[in-house]
Amino acid sequence: MKALVSIITPLYNSETFISDTITSVINQTYSNWELILIDDCSTDNTIKIAENFIFKNHRIKLLKNESNQGAAISRNKGIMASKGDYIAFLDADDLWKPIKLEKQVAFMKANNCYVCFSSYEQIxxxxxxxxxxxxxxxxxxxxxFLKSNYIGNLTGVYNANVLGKITSANLRKRQDWLLWLNAIKASGKPAQGLQESLAFYRVRENSISSNKVALLKHNYWVYKKGLGYSTIKSMYCMVIFLWEHFFVKSKQIVSIS
Incomplete structure (x- = not known):
C-alpha cells in the first residue's frame, strides 16, 4: 500500500480561495492522502465551503479552534492530529500541480530523502x-538554510516516520522557516530540492510577506526567539541574511514565459 501523506492547511476567512486550494489536492495523481483543515475562527463562509467538500470526500477532515490562535498553533494542531507517513503543507490560498505528491514521494523513497521541496511559480x-x-x-x-529561507512551505514534505512530528514555533511569521530548520537538523543530512515547479504561490498585495521591510523584524525573531540566539548573534545573523537574501537568493527567482 502507498504511504499516507498528511496535508496541513490552516484556514482563516479563506472563502475566496479555499475551493481552488482543496480542488488542487483532490486532483492529485497520488491518491493516498488526508487533508486536515484547521479553521481559526473564520467569520465568513470558509467553514461552509469546507464542509461541502468533506461531505463528498472522506479524506478531508476539519478541526476548529475555539478561539483565534494564529497559523503556527493551527498548523501544530493539524500536525498532531495527522496519521501520515509524510507531512506536507498547503496554505489556503496556494495551489498544487496534480503531480506534486506523486513526484515528491517517489523521489524521497528513491533517494532515501527525509526532507524534500521543489521549485514553484508565482500567481x-x-x-x-x-x-x-x-x-x-x-x-x-x-x-x-540558516542564512535565508530557501524552502517554499507549500512545496515542503518531511518523513514523519523517521523524523517524528516536527511542529511550528509560535511566531506570527516565518514559523515555517523554523519548522524546516528543525526538520533538516533532525534528519542529520541536507534537504533535497526538485528542480521541477510543482506548485503555485499566490502573491497577495497586502500580505506581510509581500512587504519586505516589515518582514525583516520577523526574520530577526527567528534567530532571537525561535533559535534562542543572543541579541548580538541575532544581529550578526541578520547581516548575513540581508546579503544572502538580496544578493544570492534573489538569483533563484527566474522569469518564465
Whole structure:
C-alpha cells in the first residue's frame, strides 16, 4: 500500500480561495492522502465551503479552534492530529500541480530523502501567472538554510516516520522557516530540492510577506526567539541574511514565459 501523506492547511476567512486550494489536492495523481483543515475562527463562509467538500470526500477532515490562535498553533494542531507517513503543507490560498505528491514521494523513497521541496511559480490574487519561478536549490544544508529561507512551505514534505512530528514555533511569521530548520537538523543530512515547479504561490498585495521591510523584524525573531540566539548573534545573523537574501537568493527567482 502507498504511504499516507498528511496535508496541513490552516484556514482563516479563506472563502475566496479555499475551493481552488482543496480542488488542487483532490486532483492529485497520488491518491493516498488526508487533508486536515484547521479553521481559526473564520467569520465568513470558509467553514461552509469546507464542509461541502468533506461531505463528498472522506479524506478531508476539519478541526476548529475555539478561539483565534494564529497559523503556527493551527498548523501544530493539524500536525498532531495527522496519521501520515509524510507531512506536507498547503496554505489556503496556494495551489498544487496534480503531480506534486506523486513526484515528491517517489523521489524521497528513491533517494532515501527525509526532507524534500521543489521549485514553484508565482500567481497573482486572481490566479494569473506572474511569469516568475522560484527555483529550488538541489541540495540545502542546515548552515545554508540558516542564512535565508530557501524552502517554499507549500512545496515542503518531511518523513514523519523517521523524523517524528516536527511542529511550528509560535511566531506570527516565518514559523515555517523554523519548522524546516528543525526538520533538516533532525534528519542529520541536507534537504533535497526538485528542480521541477510543482506548485503555485499566490502573491497577495497586502500580505506581510509581500512587504519586505516589515518582514525583516520577523526574520530577526527567528534567530532571537525561535533559535534562542543572543541579541548580538541575532544581529550578526541578520547581516548575513540581508546579503544572502538580496544578493544570492534573489538569483533563484527566474522569469518564465
Amino acid at each position: 497573482d490574487e486572481e490566479g494569473k501567472p506572474l511569469n516568475k519561478m522560484v527555483k529550488a536549490l538541489p541540495v540545502l544544508t542546515y548552515n545554508k
